[in-house]
């Protein structure tokens with residue numbers, strides 16, 4: 001019998017990407033969205049890290065559905081802004097969570113930053129929470145730089161201002177934003193593609209499903225994975241997604257600061 005898994009996200013474009021990446025990997029799974037279960041209030045994303053917020057969303061999904069639940073917490077980390085907006089990406093311009101207003105604010109904030117200093121990374125953490133309470137996270141990143149105006153209409157969020165490093169320039173030497181890429185091109189290199197491809201073998205193992213060939217990964221590299229198993233078959237480019245993040249500086253920018261002391265020169269928002 002096909003097993004069901006909940007994808008606990010309220011963002012329909014993110015859900016489309018997640019469904020697409022999972023569907024590309026031949027797992028015998030029925031993916032259920034939040035629209036398919038009884039509604040519950042959006043949990044507050046009150047943590048300082050992508051890992052923390054992804055777990056909040058996946059736990060809430062599991063509690064309300066009883067199903068193994070996956071959630072993504074993701075964002076854009078801009079070097080010239082000390083790693084912000086990071087975990088605050090979706091609310092950067094305020095609680096309205098408006099993509100265009102958010103990206104316009106980032107563009108204004110780095111208006112005077114020259115091309116050579118406009119590096120940024122997208123980060124995605126996938127969390128899996130099982131009905132027995134066991135929890136797993138994986139992380140994926142995509143590096144690039146920011147344009148000074150929007151280009152392209154595909155994707156969502158900050159895609160129109162983000163130029164991924166991993167691409168071949170066109171005949172005129174021009175590089176594209178991730179909003180100008182096809183779905184397959186973006187999924188192959190994206191933070192979300194990497195984080196999902198890293199969590200699928202864990203999900204398969206937890207559900208007792210065969211792991212699709214191309215997805216076998218270094219067993220010891222996965223948090224919570226068995227130490228014994230087959231040789232890894234993932235390309236080296238996928239490996240960063242499986243490095244456990246314990247002890248690694250959070251790129252979300254919003255690191256816990258002592259009470260009353262703003263981190264990164266910006267007063268953290270109340271959770």
Ligand SMILES: O=c1nc[nH]c2c1ncn2[C@H]1C[C@H](O)[C@@H](COP(=O)(O)OP(=O)(O)OP(=O)(O)O)O1
Nearest residue numbers: 009010011072073074075076089090156157158159
């Ligand atoms: O591939 C991406 N291309 C462009 N922008 C992206 C991407 N991935 C994340 N982002 C931005 C959008 C949003 O500003 C934030 C995610 O915020 P995040 O809280 O994880 O998602 P959300 O509130 O839209 O949906 P939900 O929390 O219900 O999953 O990062």
Ligand SMILES: [Mg+2]
Nearest residue numbers: 010045073090
């Ligand atoms: Mg959110």
